[in-house]
Amino acid sequence: MSSPQLPDITAGPAWKALAAHRTEIDPDLRSWFAADPRRAEDLTVEAGDLVADLSKNLITAETVGLLLDLAREAGVERRRDAMFAGEHINVTEDRAVLHTALRRPRDVEPRLTVDGQDVDADVHEVLAKVYDFADRVRSGEWTGVTGRPIETVVNIGIGGSDLGPVMVYEALKPLAQPGLTARFISNIDPTDAAETVADLDPETTLFIVASKTFGTLETLTNARVCRSWLLDGLREAGALVGEAEETAVAKHFVAVSTALDKVADFGIDPENAFGFWNWVGGRYSVDSAIGTSLAVVLGPDAFEEFLAGFHTMDEHFRAAPAKRNLPLLMGLLNVWYVNFFDAGSHAVLPYDQHLHRFPAYLQQLTMESNGKSVRWDGSQVTTQTGEIFWGEPGTNGQHAFYQLIHQGTRLIPADFIAFANPVHPTRDGETDVHEVFLANFFAQTKALAFGKTAEEVRAEGTEESVVPARVFSGDRPTTSLIAPALTPAVLGQLIALYEHVTFVQGTIWGIDSFDQWGVELGKQLAQEILPAVAGDREVLGDQDASTRGLISYYLEHRRR
Ligand code: F6P
Secondary structure (H helix, E strand, O other), X not given: OOOOOOOOHHHOHHHHHHHHHHHHOOOOHHHHHHHOOXXXXXXXXXXXXXXXXXXXXXXXXXXXXXXXXXXXXXXXXXXXXXXXXXXXXXXXXXXXXXXHHHHOOOOOOOOOEEOOEEHHHHXXXXXXXXXXXXHHHHHOOOEOOOOOEOOEEEEEOOHHHOHHHHHHHHHHHHHOOOOOEEEEEOOOOHHHHHHHHOOOOHHHEEEEEEOOOOOOHHHHHHHHHHHHXXXXXXXXXXXXXXOOHHHHHHHHEEEEEOOHHHHHHHOOOHHHEEEOOOOOXXXXXXXXHHHHXXXXXXXXXXXXXXXXXXXXXXHHXXXXXXXXXXXXXXXXXXXXXXXXXXXXXXXXXXXXXXXXXXXXXXXXXXXXXXXXXXXXXXXXXXXXXXXXXXXXXXXXXXXXXHHHHHHOOOOOOEEEXXXXXXXXXXXXXXXXXXXXXXXHHHHHHHHHHHOEOHHHHHHOOOOHHHHHHHOEOOOOOEEEXXXXXXXXXXXXXXXXXXXXXXXXXXXXXXXXXXXXXXXXXXXXXXXXXXXXXXXXXXXXXXXXXXXXXXXXXXXXHOOO
16 A cells, blocks of 8 residues: 655754754753752653653753654654554555554443454454453363363463563563463574473463464474474373374464464364454554463453553543653653664663563564664655663663663663562561662662762762762663552553554654564575575575575584
């Protein structure tokens, strides 16, 4: 589908005004805070259960106004509404982008019909099927082929069919039903499957093969490897007699996919398959049937609460006024740093061990979405796009890479995320350990914003030659996100927040944030190269000198 030619946003008045503003302001958070006692209050925004303090960013009221002008000029609101309405804003694949429909409440009016499909009815039909299945596994009604209840659910998937489920499972693990755990296999490195199932009992293991396309090499290979492991294990235990293979696979394998015909070809009973639709992008799919492992292990109630959290943020993004619209503001801030401060990366630093996979999840969400050089009209982008997202939980990161954020030569905007209440309240004598933890969270953004001057260093009696090394420049921008606790609802809100932040950035840059053509070439070449790796001299000879040399090294050193 062709789309009208996009104007160059960097040639428009809003961009030019921002560029001029950037040369005029000399960020100085110390004096900005001193001059404006209301700064923190004015720049704190609430969205659902999340409170976001944006005041430690390198912005003034004028910056915010100019960024909002930019959003208006880029038509962010118009495109947002088009997305929610199911217009085909994924132009390179000519698809609607409707992950927001996955979390609409059952009876919301008016109903959403897109391309002739009653989206609400379909979403809730699948959810009901997933919940029914989850209840049966949880209650022990659904058993393995030998009649034993399921104890371990293994999700086999990769990318969006893995990162969401594993991140959410790790985040909400304390809610898992006692006696039921989840594991995840994603990598085609055979180590992943081998080590994940090594200590499992095939009789009590259920595999969920999660793949939107059901054509992904890694997932299908791992699914076959696990099917062999299952059947071999059952056979060894004497639990597989006669022609019971099919029954065993049916009891131990279910699938999640948009391609239900391919599920049947794999040998999984379509009765035990949960569908979704091509208008759900892989990295936007954790709240679809791709979350079946979560519904089983954490329970349908937790999953419902999780979906409600997403919806809360969707409604905020859709209805909150621009000045108080958190995804809009955070997306614009990211553009501000990437395009006007030359920031090449963005740190996400959760102060919650349960969010240890959140940065990895965000890497796919943001970088697969906005790592593009071409706009949705096919023309080249006109400015930098797609910063690198990265991070680790605090306080671990403090003892690893924070040095560079505090004193390095690069500007790295950072999002700090924390929760008022811990999952495991713990005391160390008189001290509440969560308070020590949070003190670090508060201290880091303070240090980054306000730094430490040479005078302050000297006042501590520091020897003059060491003073420069101990100075902190400050003015290193952060956003602090706080919520009462890491609940399913709050996690849904957080994910939806970043989905919409990604959308806002993509829209400003003119990017189709919903395709991912950039992953295709490598996949295609891997298929072409495979015969050479297996020893085919002719295919080896066709390779460039570097690739040929590397494969030859492998062929010389492999132990057979
Ligand atoms: O590698 C790209 C990608 O298509 C991701 O976007 C997607 O999440 C992942 O592969 C897995 O795809 P599938 O769910 O179809 O197996």
